[in-house]
Amino acid sequence: MKEILNTKIIEIGEYVLRLQNLLSFVIFLVIVIAVYYSIKRLIFRSKTLQTSMKYTVSKLLQYIIIFLSFIISLKLLGFNISVLLAGSAALLVGVGFGLQNIFNDFISGIILLLDGTLKVGDIIEVNGKIYKVLEISFRYTIVLGRDENYIILPNSSLTSNTVINWTHSEVASRFKITVGVDYSSDVQKVMRILKEVAAGHAKVLSKPEPFVRFEDYADSALIFGVYFYTDEVFRVENIKSEIRIQIYKAFKENGINIPFPQRVIHFSKDADQKDSNQ
Template identity: 30%
Template sequence: MMIGWLLTTEMSVQAQSRPTAHITVDGRQLFELSEAGQFSAENRAGDANLILREAVRSPGGVKVEIVETNQLPVILVNNRHLLTVTQQDTFTGRTKQEQAEIWAQRIREAVKQGQEERRLDYFWRAILVVALSVLGAIALHFLLGWVGRYWLRRLVPREANHPETGAQPKGIELFLQLTLVVVRSLLWIGIAIYITDLFPLTREWSRSIANILWMSLTSPVITIGESSYSVINIIIFISLLFGVLAIAGTLTNLLRSRVLRMTNVSRGVQESIAIAIYYSLIFIGTVLLLQIWGLDISSLAIVASVFGVAIGFGLQGVAKELVSGFVITFERAIEIGDFVQVGEFMGTVERLNARSTYLRTLDDIVVIVPNSRFLDTEVVNWNHQTSACRLVLPIRVAYGVSINTIRSALLEVALKNTDILKKPHPTVWFQGYGEDFLNFQLLVWISKPRKQFQIKSDLYFQIDEILRQKNINIPFPQRSLHLRTGSLPLELSPQLENSLSQLSEGLINLLKSQLHKDSANDANNSSAKTQSEKSDSQ
């Protein structure tokens, strides 16, 4: 099939020397014609292709013969003049008669094949081939997917994305996925071209489209310096660049998991070395690739300056994050596994990237924090240069208990907790006397800052239990109110005294009159009762 698309060596040599046109049968290129006298190559090929198209569609046999006219061989098809073989059509080392015989044989074979392809039995065989080709392409499609996943598991380490290693195999994953997409696309394009090439009616279209695609891919589209590059060249260059990224990522992961983990250096130093080697390999590989590709590095100075301006204006945020990432990596103020607090986020550092840092919070949520946040704001690193951190638990106790008893109870709780370090030893501080409480602080050291809130909660539960066992009360706010009795000296004005005396006399007189009325009523009631008793006795 590729032989039909591409020209033979003879045709290529001829095309380089003079203008030519193709003689085709059902889209198959047989040979090329050159201009002859006043007839151009296109006119000669157009007339010949029309005669061959009518001949291949005829139901009967086709007669191809060579006659000599004016000492020039003439090819006849069904007694019709097809073309005259001139000296311009003849290649070096051949006579005109030999060239005519070669072309006549090609025409016989092409016409015979075209007539056979128009038969019904060939059509059904082609349909069967199409069905088998499609099924085979589907099977190969899924096989490529399985192979891609297999190599992805082989090339990407198992500890990738693990917080202990911080592996970052994104480059190789992307390279394998893009490779799989390209291979699958080429598979289906090839199957489509192969299927359309089976039928005479679609062969010419498929080969025309294939030629257009081939010319589009091979024609120069970019010129850098003295070199020109086509689409295929660019695709190959990008593939090789992804290959450099994949190789750099694989070597870095192997170095991180097989070599650096055997050393006694901290994980932050390991990550710093791995990142430095990763970007160094990418830089060296890219420079070597550009030189092998024929690019003059000095000619890229203008492009580099433009790119620098773009970074200064449009990509300054990204550049800021990259620089911040390098500062954090080489200063080693924050390392993988540290428990840090930056702004409102608190969690364990799982990965240090060039642009961002991954924190796993206490809610088991991964927060991606830009690296510049660690340089612009205050950061609390609970694990910086030491694995121990201190917890302070304020405790208030009511009056009436010995402070030594309270100290012993708190230390007993701290020493029984397995999450508390024995060294430094837990300590109890007596802060002083409050209004209605004794103020203490329990100081303990832990090695797992991520569990600090859980450890605090456990300690408070245990402290409450032991205080209840020892009858030690937890104070609550109290207030006492004392009332005092006695006479108060008052000074009144004469007018107020007269008014009060008159008011009191009036009240006294009113009470007296009311008492006389009540006594008179009682007397009347008693006499009436006596008379009623006498009448009852009678």
Template identity: 40%
Template structure:
């Protein structure tokens, strides 16, 4: 058998029609081309997954593996449609029949894809880590788990807040512990005019430094903020080890300030208003 005859024989086999209608023409060669395309797509996706996860911790790798399984299914669908199209199969028949289903599915999956992509970006660029203290919509909590679609945040009331990952990408995120495990807090107080301001400064520093939860190694700063209508306004700034406990630490400092002021005859004034009566 000559080479030309072998070529014609293979060509006839590949062109053997499994389905032959007016709108669908499906051959054995189409199946072979489709299988090769799926195998190459699978290899390419695996190489991409290995490249992206090579430096990630084991826990994050498992998240990516589950995500790439989902991506692989979507990629296979597009490869099948594209392969059939360039092979001469009229895929418009299939797409037209399922158009309404695809549109509805697209709207349903839009938010899901947005959350998943945001989860991938969070894991890759490490803009958010487990243990970080974050502020979301005026609520403060600690990140306890990061998944591909959602992130779980434990609030100060020991409640779990489930946040869609796209929220971290679209809204401004205030991460209290991104740069340092400690965070800066303050307590403000007003004293009566005529008070010894140096004594006030000393008492505020002592009250803060003697409170549990305050980082002793960091400086305590007392600022004379302003001359108020009824008081001299001071603020004491300090650092805490755990931002979640800031309200309790601030409360303890206020208790100590009240006690210290009473012992040293420093007055916290009431708001004062002067009323002038004009007789007619």
């Protein structure tokens, strides 16, 4: 039996792969896969962890197991790890310079997964654009834009730039719609209509309730701000559009005009007399 296990399968220079090495590697691989999926199943069955945290823990576990399994597998297959590392030190330095951006993304991915500031399902704003986080890996994050396009963001761009996380806390997000009306409008009536329209939308939260502010005297209009809260952060532009349509209808029904820019020009009498004399 011992002779069979010591049977040489591959022999290249000083390296020899024996049957016992191959069997040990296969058995180790089967055990690792079984253990990983068992632990993963337990993680996703947990009732104490949130869904996003289950994903984070599962990803970290996956990468740790892959790294450790790779090192152990080399040893089981008969490779001298210390010799390999020493012989490839110069190569690793050169590769390191070439892959420094990838390494930066890799470290950024670890930070994102560990600190929990960014989770799967979060709605984020990067460089003025809104995205929904679909997947976080060690090198990149896959997000969905409002145009239904899938975008791959390097993790380093998320850790080095300012990122607004609209769903980081359980507090509902507040949004605003700006409306201008004619100077002849009844201010109290306008504010009442705006609040009723906002409150009547199905996806606007009743608590905190929407409110209206009289914000400014513009050149051609009285400016009001309609503030409302909603949990539908990713599709809030659709909600704003629907509210604007209802505001337009309500104003039309109540005889309230939305003005366009106007200019009033006054002529002095002296200027008119000079023109007539000429």
